[in-house]
Amino acid sequence: MGCRDVHAATVLAFLSGTASVAGLLAAVLLPNWRQMRLYTFNKNERNVTVYTGLWIKCARFDGSRDCVIYDPQWYTAVDQLDLRVLQFALPLSMLTAVSALFLCLIGMCNTAFVSTVPNIKLAKCLVNSAGCHLVAGLLFLLACAICLTPSIWVIFYNNYLNRKYEPVFSFDISVFIAIASAGGLFFTSVLLCLWYCACKSLPSPFWQPLYTHAPSMHSYASQPYSARSRLSAIEIDIPVVTRAS
DSSP, X not given: OOTTSOOHHHHXXXXXXXXXXHHHHHHHHOSOSEEEEEOOOOTTSOOEEEEEOSSOEEEEETTOOSOSEEETTGGGSOOOHHHHHHHXXXXXXXXXXXXXXXXXXXXXXXXXXXOSSOOGGGGGGOBOHHHHHHHHHHHHHHHHHHHHHHHHHHHHHHHHHHHHSOTTEEEOHXXXXXXXXXXXXXXXXXXXXXXXXXXXXXXXXXTOSXXXXXXXXXXXXXXXXXXXXXXXXXXXOOOOOOOOO
């Protein structure tokens, strides 16, 4: 596995990262982070389920898909600490993951389309593919941590609400989507880091996305060949003829 080849691991990592970002977007937009089940003992009434998201709240009767109460301004009045933290954590995680995807794409495009022999005049502007993938892997790992920690906290906070009030709260499908997306981000990070560790031809400094100095041009240019070196191993004796008087 070389740094100058677009490997299947980097392509799979890019696809996995894209799918994880799409999952995070779905988890952010869906109003299914927490359910509050309200029961009635009146036979003429139906039970109500309140679906709580990060931005909106919807209340539905059992067997109905229409919202009896729809609150699009819920995001301004969130009174649950875990959801308030998620309002900041998940967009930040998405922004970090998108930055990592951009770096990963730059590294792959550089590997696929840039010549292996660098131009001396543009040496300081060359993109280091291995460095791009390494930084992208670290950013994916950071995005995973930012997403996973508050998503798991929702489960414990849900138990806290049931103990404090009544056991009517339960976490919904968005929690599973966010945790699965965090797992995808971690898998993407592992793939990129493994590819980087297995890469054999690492330029120096190998961890930076951009070169800080021209990459050893002597490896691409032919060595000078002096005229003296051609004669260094040959001794030429020129006889001197003198005329006898």
